[in-house]
Amino acid sequence: MTNPVKLPAWTALKTHVTAISDLHLRDLFAAEPQRFELFTLEACGLLLDYSKNRITKATLPILTQLARESGLEERRTRMFSGEKINSTENRAVLHTALRNITNTPVMVDGIDVMPAINAVREHMTRFANAIRSGEWKGHTGEIITDIVNIGIGGSDLGPLMVCRALHRFAHPRLKMHFASTVDGDQITGILSRVNPATTLFIVASKTFTTQETLTNAHTARRWFLEATGNPAAIAKHFVAVSTNTEAVTAFGIDPANMFEFWDWVGGRYSLWSAIGLPIALCLGPDNFQALLAGAHAMDRHFAETPLERNMPVLLGQLGILNRNFYHFPSLLISPYNQALDRFPSYLQQLDMESNGKSVDLDGLRVKDYETGPIVWGDSGINGQHAYYQLLHQGSQGVSIDFIASIEHPDSPSPHGPILMANFFAQSEAFMRGKTEEEVRIELTAQGLRGEALEKLLPHKIFEGNRPTNTILMQTLSPESLGALIALYEHKVFVQGTIWNLNSYDQWGVELGKQLAKAIEQELIASEPVTRHDASTNGLINYYKQRLLGA
Numbered sequence: 001m002t003n004p005v006k007l008p009a010w011t012a013l014k015t016h017v018t019a020i021s022d023l024h025l026r027d028l029f030a031a032e033p034q035r036f037e038l039f040t041l042e043a044c045g046l047l048l049d050y051s052k053n054r055i056t057k058a059t060l061p062i063l064t065q066l067a068r069e070s071g072l073e074e075r076r077t078r079m080f081s082g083e084k085i086n087s088t089e090n091r092a093v094l095h096t097a098l099r100n101i102t103n104t105p106v107m108v109d110g111i112d113v114m115p116a117i118n119a120v121r122e123h124m125t126r127f128a129n130a131i132r133s134g135e136w137k138g139h140t141g142e143i144i145t146d147i148v149n150i151g152i153g154g155s156d157l158g159p160l161m162v163c164r165a166l167h168r169f170a171h172p173r174l175k176m177h178f179a180s181t182v183d184g185d186q187i188t189g190i191l192s193r194v195n196p197a198t199t200l201f202i203v204a205s206k207t208f209t210t211q212e213t214l215t216n217a218h219t220a221r222r223w224f225l226e227a228t229g230n231p232a233a234i235a236k237h238f239v240a241v242s243t244n245t246e247a248v249t250a251f252g253i254d255p256a257n258m259f260e261f262w263d264w265v266g267g268r269y270s271l272w273s274a275i276g277l278p279i280a281l282c283l284g285p286d287n288f289q290a291l292l293a294g295a296h297a298m299d300r301h302f303a304e305t306p307l308e309r310n311m312p313v314l315l316g317q318l319g320i321l322n323r324n325f326y327h328f329p330s331l332l333i334s335p336y337n338q339a340l341d342r343f344p345s346y347l348q349q350l351d352m353e354s355n356g357k358s359v360d361l362d363g364l365r366v367k368d369y370e371t372g373p374i375v376w377g378d379s380g381i382n383g384q385h386a387y388y389q390l391l392h393q394g395s396q397g398v399s400i401d402f403i404a405s406i407e408h409p410d411s412p413s414p415h416g417p418i419l420m421a422n423f424f425a426q427s428e429a430f431m432r433g434k435t436e437e438e439v440r441i442e443l444t445a446q447g448l449r450g451e452a453l454e455k456l457l458p459h460k461i462f463e464g465n466r467p468t469n470t471i472l473m474q475t476l477s478p479e480s481l482g483a484l485i486a487l488y489e490h491k492v493f494v495q496g497t498i499w500n501l502n503s504y505d506q507w508g509v510e511l512g513k514q515l516a517k518a519i520e521q522e523l524i525a526s527e528p529v530t531r532h533d534a535s536t537n538g539l540i541n542y543y544k545q546r547l548l549g550a
């Protein structure tokens with residue numbers, strides 16, 4: 001475990017970047033017309049074009065050296081083999097075992113975890129088939145039409161994103177709903193649209209102690225019991241996904257209707273586990289299996305391919321280059337498939353909760369290098385008409401990952417070509433920009449002359465030189481989506497390793513929870529609050545007065 005700044009490759013990279021930093025991406029493309037051939041890579045149905053990064057042929061060996069010196073290969077082996085690399089929680093990190101479709105044993109504390117994984121998957125398959133076929137009936141004998149997943153964070157974002165992304169494969173009868181926030185507006189809205197006799201609730205919580213989820217689950221149960229007056233009917237309409245059998249039973253869900261997972265599955269890495277039950281229900285067990293297979297293919301690629309041709313390694317290294325050497329503070333994820341509109345939010349949690357840390361694996365404060373970037377985004381084409389202005393001409397640069405599929409089966413002509421023309425145009429624009437000379441020629445051709453031309457000219461210049469990656473897949477399918485998600489999971493691993501972080505804990509979410517618990521009591525009490533700072537006291541007291549209409 002080493003501070004990366006102390007590695008020889010870090011120093012070498014610094015020297016190298018200083019030497020090439022004056023070169024504009026245009027210069028690099030002019031000097032190396034073969035950049036597409038040189039700097040693209042295909043794996044698991046994905047093409048990664050990384051030629052529009054500020055790199056030369058000399059950059060990659062140094063990046064690879066950095067990955068090697070950081071101990072990436074050893075740590076990768078330790079993760080796949082079930083060692084407890086999540087050191088602050090003393091846990092293994094084994095989302096890869098959940099999609100280990102070859103079934104080779106994976107040992108944790110001397111026990112092979114594969115039989116338990118397979119047993120839960122078989123339970124999920126049986127249950128999903130019964131709901132989808134109509135064999136499973138609600139308490140009145142009607143078939144299930146609506147599924148409400150109650151969960152938050154890792155128990156929400158993954159299944160929600162996948163069900164949206166692959167909606168083309170969805171069961172025509174089953175309507176999916178996702179309740180995450182504790183703002184009652186959301187669950188109430190869902191409950192107003194569903195029928196208790198035909199609705200299945202999935203209470204998804206690894207710990208089964210999460211306040212938002214349990215509050216929503218209790219609201220749903222109350223609503224259900226008020227409507228049916230039949231506690232025995234709960235068994236037909238409520239199932240749980242959790243690691244906590246005791247709490248599930250205490251909630252009133254039969255353990256036979258509980259789908260188990262384990263402490264070595266991190267929340268934001270859990271869609272491959274029973275947390276993926278909404279996916280199996282909505283898309284079917286075969287498509288869920290295909291999603292796992294796509295991710296497994298990427299796992300194999302990551303585990304077995306030399307670092308130089310390894311897609312997650314490359315993507316991670318380029319992220320390090322852009323974050324630590326070109327100092328881009330954020331990474332925009334810009335998908336041009338509308339169905340991937342929640343993919344950026346999913347990646348935001350994956351990346352920011354994993355590598356948003358400033359204490360390293362040795363417990364030392366990280367002082368001399370930047371860690372995880374801010375990850376953000378939504379549908380790329382909408383972004384073009386909103387925040388892309390800042391990306392093109394704002395005072396600070398952003399690095400970008402563009403993602404699209406070649407085929408858009410539900411997009412009638414001429415939608416597909418228009419969409420893709422924009423997709424290609426944007427990465428070209430970010431690379432090339434538009435020079436003063438080009439603007440001058442353009443404005444002159446438009447008939448502008450003299451003062452009018454000079455006045456407008458500076459506003460129309462684009463600096464360009466923004467680094468971007470482009471990921472293309474043939475079509476958005478369970479396999480390609482599985483590979484895409486796993487690509488980013490391993491990218492996060494690569495960066496966490498180089499930054500010497502534990503990417504698998506999330507202590508940063510604790511403080512707000514602790515404070516909220518205490519404030520909740522204060523909101524009920526009648527006397528004014530005085531124990532906080534002036535702002536927090538003032539806000540709480542203002543809220544209480546206004547709420548009571550005082």
Ligand code: G6Q
Nearest residue numbers: 153154155205206207210267268
């Ligand atoms: C993910 C985080 C977090 C977690 C939620 C829900 O890695 O740990 O997002 O998934 O807080 O937790 P439960 O599943 O325990 O309700």
